[in-house]
Structure formats: structure tokens, C-alpha cells
Amino acid sequence: MSTSSTENTKVKRDKTAADGEAAAATKVGAGGDKSSGRTFDFDYAPSIESTEIVKIQPQNKLFIDGKFVTPKSAKYFATMNPATGEKLAEIADANGADVDLAMSAASRAYTKTWSKLSGRERGRYLFRIARIIQERARELAVLETLDNGKPIRESRDVDVPLVAAHFFYHAGWADKLEYAAPGRTVSSLGVVGQVIPWNFPLLMAAWKIAPALACGNTVVLKPAETTSLSALLLAEIFQEAGLPDGVVNIVTGAGATGAAVVNHSEVKKVAFTGSTEVGKIIMRSLAGTNKRLTLELGGKSAHIIFEDAALDQAVEGVINGIYFNQGHVCCAGSRLLVEESIANVFVEKLKARMQKLRVGNPLDKNTDIGAINSEGELKKIRSLVATGQAEGGEFFEPTDIRLPEKGYYHRPCFFNNVAAAFTLSRTEVFGPVLTISTFRTAQEAIAKANDTQYGLAAGIWSEKGSKVYKVAQGLKAGVIWANTYNKFDPTSPFGGYNESGFGREGGRHGLLSYLEVK
Numbered sequence: 001m002s003t004s005s006t007e008n009t010k011v012k013r014d015k016t017a018a019d020g021e022a023a024a025a026t027k028v029g030a031g032g033d034k035s036s037g038r039t040f041d042f043d044y045a046p047s048i049e050s051t052e053i054v055k056i057q058p059q060n061k062l063f064i065d066g067k068f069v070t071p072k073s074a075k076y077f078a079t080m081n082p083a084t085g086e087k088l089a090e091i092a093d094a095n096g097a098d099v100d101l102a103m104s105a106a107s108r109a110y111t112k113t114w115s116k117l118s119g120r121e122r123g124r125y126l127f128r129i130a131r132i133i134q135e136r137a138r139e140l141a142v143l144e145t146l147d148n149g150k151p152i153r154e155s156r157d158v159d160v161p162l163v164a165a166h167f168f169y170h171a172g173w174a175d176k177l178e179y180a181a182p183g184r185t186v187s188s189l190g191v192v193g194q195v196i197p198w199n200f201p202l203l204m205a206a207w208k209i210a211p212a213l214a215c216g217n218t219v220v221l222k223p224a225e226t227t228s229l230s231a232l233l234l235a236e237i238f239q240e241a242g243l244p245d246g247v248v249n250i251v252t253g254a255g256a257t258g259a260a261v262v263n264h265s266e267v268k269k270v271a272f273t274g275s276t277e278v279g280k281i282i283m284r285s286l287a288g289t290n291k292r293l294t295l296e297l298g299g300k301s302a303h304i305i306f307e308d309a310a311l312d313q314a315v316e317g318v319i320n321g322i323y324f325n326q327g328h329v330c331c332a333g334s335r336l337l338v339e340e341s342i343a344n345v346f347v348e349k350l351k352a353r354m355q356k357l358r359v360g361n362p363l364d365k366n367t368d369i370g371a372i373n374s375e376g377e378l379k380k381i382r383s384l385v386a387t388g389q390a391e392g393g394e395f396f397e398p399t400d401i402r403l404p405e406k407g408y409y410h411r412p413c414f415f416n417n418v419a420a421a422f423t424l425s426r427t428e429v430f431g432p433v434l435t436i437s438t439f440r441t442a443q444e445a446i447a448k449a450n451d452t453q454y455g456l457a458a459g460i461w462s463e464k465g466s467k468v469y470k471v472a473q474g475l476k477a478g479v480i481w482a483n484t485y486n487k488f489d490p491t492s493p494f495g496g497y498n499e500s501g502f503g504r505e506g507g508r509h510g511l512l513s514y515l516e517v518k
């Protein structure tokens, strides 16, 4: 189950196994088929994605005014491959002077070019960008996996297709903005400052850049410190698409660079995705200015399973909701609420499924759970798990899963029968850690689901549409999935309640925060 085991895959079968089967035939998980008396100890053959398609520069510059430029700060920091703990490249650390240059470029591009183009012309650039993203999809996916640690299956099948979809979708809006606010007049805002996190580096960049450009604004974007590489590749794609200079500028750096972006006097609107803690800092620093602000913050989303749900499918939904992508999803279904009558059965099914998850090399196409993005995040997850154990939570982890020796990995795990006051019932872990509690009635499920300072997402599993509808009406969450989880679409607005932030991204609602509506 580990990288080392996938790289040296053993195929051991006992003599009673049917002979003609190919040696490469694989079983899923450990344990074997007890009913037929066969014992197995083998795994999927490794299927490692080649990294040859990706050319990583040892030292990466800033993208300002259409060119890659040396930072005025003359400083760089390292970005790591979390799967191995090895350094991938150096990234420029932009200071205030660099941010000033990026802002001037964005401001010039806004006044001289971008705001003068028709919606149709802006849309053509966005369509072109979307098509190049599709053409370079494999390169983007491999780079994202190298820098972030997420399984290639996810970056290839989820992130990159959604990135292209966001550009296509917003390209379509660019010449139809008058329909975004029917009967009103809309216009662009100017320069927008955008700061994004490390969990979906490319996707968050697309969520922010595509609507801003469609609406006629220009952009200064700061990616997360640990995952800047894919945003810089996106900058190359903007060059390839012939996007006019200065329309998008990318300034890499740490929190101080982010603060310089959001606090810059040139910025008319700030869009931030990240932690509630930093969201609050930004909100305080923008108070009293006339800058617009949207915040997409953390979550502790409830995943509710009723007794009449298709349980095996619900188990898959729970696994997808919290364990795939290492729990690095802001809307992860991290609080499982199960109807009491089926709780034991459900938890046993979940344990059995967890034993079969493959944790390891993110570049292996069979990997379900890749690497935790950084050593710091891994320490944070471990410390929260230790808190849960100290508080006496019923802890489970599939100990058969061996973790790779190098790199940052964490086993999927849960705490069962937890009370609402349990620290992990309330605190966002941002790792593959689930809490489980039970309910008896739909009303109780709603009350427990809403007992959080967050309100980003929720999932409901039931065979009865009327029940799903009724429960959904009672939940205070920005996104609610029924009989599925973690499904995204650019046409659908995304955003939170309470400490999960405000404002929406995607759909018609998402456009409105990038437009002046008169």
C-alpha cells in the first residue's frame, strides 16, 4: 500500500488459486478471499505517471506585465515535492516594490487595453486560454501533483478539467454581461487583488482569474507559498494565448506578499480563499476602505446518512468527501452524522472500505490518498489527532496501510461516537480525519449539522427525495449535495455561511462581485 510496496509489487498467490489467471491480475486490498480458501498478498501493479512532460525551472521569476521578471527583492524560497520531501525549485519572494510594479502593470493594462475591448474580444482570449489548458492538460496535472502532493488521478480527472471548464464558462459570459443583472447596467471595477490557498492551486486560480477577466477587470494574483508552480505555468499559457501584457500578473511569496496585494491602494476588489483566521485579518485591514471583498474560508461540513440510504454508495460518498485529496478540501465532509439504527453497520462498512484505500506515491494512478502538502500541515494534523486521542475519542485507523518512508503522509482515520464539544467536532483539521456521531430524527440531524461556526457545505444520503428536500431546507450551508459529495461545476455558485465566508464564486452570482451594477 505504500510507495515502496507499489514500486516493488509482489504477486504472491497460493497453490489453490486458479492457474490460468495472469500473474498481474490484482486483488483489491489485503486479506484475501476467505470463502474460497485462497490467500492473497498482492497489490495493483504500479502505474507511475511520467514526469518528463514537465520542465521545472530551478529558479522561478515573477510574472509582471506579460514577462517573467527577476524580483526586486532578489529573494527566493524553496518549493518542495511533499511526496518525497525533496526540493523541486526556487520561487521568487515578491516584496512591496514588486507588488507595486505588478499593480502599475495591471492598472495600465486596465486603462489602456482590457477595459477598451468588447466583451466578445475578451471572450476570445478566454476561449483560447481554455483550449490551451486542454492541450496542456497532462503537463498541468503532473506539475500540480508534484508540487501539491495530490493523487494524479485527481489532478488529471478533476482539477484540470474543471480549470478548463471555468475558462470556457466565463468566456461565454464575457459578451453577455447585461444578462448577469437584467434591467441594470453593468461595468468592470478595475484592478482586483486575489490571494489563494494551496489545496487546489490551479483550480482556485481559475475560479478567481476567469470571472475577473470576463467582467473586464485586470488581476494581480498571489498563489500559496507551497504551490506556486502551476500558477506560473498558467502565466505561460496566458503568454501563449497572446493575452495583452499586464492583464494578469502573478506575484509569488508568503503571507507578507499577500498582505501587500490586498492592502494596495490600486486594488478595487479583493477575492480571498484561505483560512478563517487570515480572512479575519484581511477583513479588519479593509474596514473603512471602499474596496469590495469576498471571502471563501474554512469549513466543518456535515455529511448526513439516513437509514434508508443506499449504504454502500453512501460509504463511497463519505470516502470521497473526506479521504480522497487527503481531506485537503475546504468543503470536506469532515463531520459524519449517521442515523442511530444503522450506525454500527455503517461504521463497519466504512472501516472495511478504509482498509482498501491506497496511500502513497501521488504519481501512481492507483493512489487514492497522496501526500499532505507540507511538513507544517502534517504536524498540524498529527497534533489535532493527538488532541482527539487525549480527549478520549474512539479512534480508528487502518494500521495495515503502510506509509512511505519519505515524504509527508497520514493514514485516513476517524473518531467515533464523539460529542459536539469534542475539539475535533468543531475544529477544521484539513486532513484525512473524520468525526462520527449519531442522530435519531431528521430534526436532530439538522440541529447537529448546524451546530458549527462554519457553513460551507453539507451532504445528505436518503432514498426519499422529500426527506432530502426537507432536510436541505433546514441546513445552513452554502452548498448541499444529495446522494453524492464534492461535485463542482462552474455554473453553480459556491460559497459559505457564517465563518465560512461571504460572496459566491461561479455561476451568475459569482459574476456580480466582479461588476459594478447600476
Ligand code: NAP
Pocket: 195, 196, 197, 198, 199, 200, 222, 223, 224, 225, 226, 253, 254, 255, 256, 257, 258, 259, 260, 262, 273, 274, 275, 276, 277, 278, 279, 281, 282, 295, 296, 297, 298, 299, 329, 330, 331, 428, 430, 456, 496, 500, 501
Ligand atoms: P491561509 O494560511 O489562510 O493562506 C491562504 C493564502 O493567504 C495563502 O496564499 C497565504 O500565503 C496568504 N496569506 C497568509 N497570510 C496573509 C495575510 N496576512 N494577508 C494576505 N494573505 C495572506 O490558508 P491555507 O492554510 O493556505 O489554506 C487552507 C485554508 O483554506 C483552509 O482553512 C480551507 O478551508 C480554506 N479554503 C477555503 C476554500 C473555500 O472556497 N471556502 C477553498 C480552499 C481552501 P502563504 O501561502 O504564504 O501562507
Ligand code: MG
Pocket: 079, 080, 081, 082, 146, 147, 148, 226, 227
Ligand atoms: Mg510544493
